[in-house]
Amino acid sequence: MKTRTFQEIYDFCRTDLTYQAYFHIPDEFSVKDRKTARYYFGAFSGGRSRKGTFIYTQSMRQLERFLRGTKQDHYLHANSETFEVVNRQKYDGPAIYIVTHIREQGVRIEFSHPFYRTCPYERIAFTARSHRTFTVQGIIAEVRAYIERHLLLAPGRYRALQLEYQIPKEKxxxxxxxxxxxxxxxxxxxxxxxxxxxxxxxxxxxxxxxxxxxxxxxxxxxxxxxxxxxxxxxxxxxxxxxxxxxxxxxxxxxx
Missing domain, CATH: 1.10.287 (Helix Hairpins)
Structure with a gap:
């Protein structure tokens, strides 16, 4: 079974109308005409409304069909030095916590970095658009590439100091x-x-x-x-x- 890439998922999320329908549901108080209000908020089958469950269910089914049944969400820890997946219950060293969801704009990756964190729950987030496959290894590779490009200095003495003293790039x-x-x-x-x-x-x-x-x-x-x-x-x-x-x-x- 072929695994989708981040770019393919991004293109799907941006262009598939069935999937996008869930994200374009108007707010109930912003609807001005009766026809639109009846379409989204009126009951049409068994007391269900399109906004309540129908559009969401159709959108998620469309995404599942596109992904061919592969996992949509990921929660994992990676070693901050080797970037290998670790079991947090057995590993006490510094680790990067990675959370991945598919959203309106594609694959949304959030991660916490050991010295880019001012509070325990603060995370760095970005949308992946590379041609890496949407797997655990691909997700870790995306996080590693983002850290190399945006959070760390160029390889050399300055980066060695930055890693040794855990100093954010902007500081x-x-x-x-x-x-x-x-x-x-x-x-x-x-x-x-x-x-x-x-x-x-x-x-x-x-x-x-x-x-x-x-x-x-x-x-x-x-x-x-x-x-x-x-x-x-x-x-x-x-x-x-x-x-x-x-x-x-x-x-x-x-x-």
Whole structure:
């Protein structure tokens, strides 16, 4: 048995007069002439009116004949990453809830996306018009194509961030500006923290400077007494650590 495509169902719903009759029933209070009111709202067989059950029954029978008895409505859950059908009673991970009905304009697909939902019952809806078959696999393929086209950014770094932090597409530019600012501040802090840590380790102490001069024989070359040795060592230590102090001062200003 051949399965209808979404486009075939769309064409049928738009052009078949018997099916469309149900959606074009006028409101009882808007009918102005008696003939029209009698046709739609008057009893014609067993107390039934055309608006009550007859037109609806004929419309649904026409749709069933067109679909050749295939299922009209679908309710299913799909994994938000693999798009495989899952049993919600056994699967606790993020899932997309999909509801499908055939309406006046064709196949109406509604689905809830994990980060496109501000309330538990909010859904995204669209009418499918592709040449995919009207099956469970076709419905999931339609939802996946809609998500790729309308809800996600182009493949790459931005999409990876969008999926990681679950940011809606329309909110992503503002979020990304704030994200870049935070990342820059974190990297800047980590850099100066590293610089400060290793600069402290490289500072020269008075004892180390004194030993350097003593080992090199400079005290004897300059014929320094004890006081001059201390002065020379202190000047050497200050000179070596001056750049370190400047960097630490800059670190304090930035933080």
């Amino acid at each position: 992503f530019p503002a979020w990304y500006r704030q994200y870049r600012k935070q990342v820059h501040e974190q990297e800047e802090y980590a850099h100066w923290e590293m610089v400060d840590r290793y600069l402290h380790q490289n500072d020269i102490t008075f004892e180390e400077g004194y030993q350097i001069f003593a080992a090199s024989g400079m005290f004897y070359d300059f014929n320094c007494d004890e006081y001059e040795r201390d002065e020379l060592t202190e000047e050497f230590v200050r000179s070596c650590n001056r750049s370190h102090s400047a960097v630490r001062q800059k670190t304090n200003i930035n933080t």
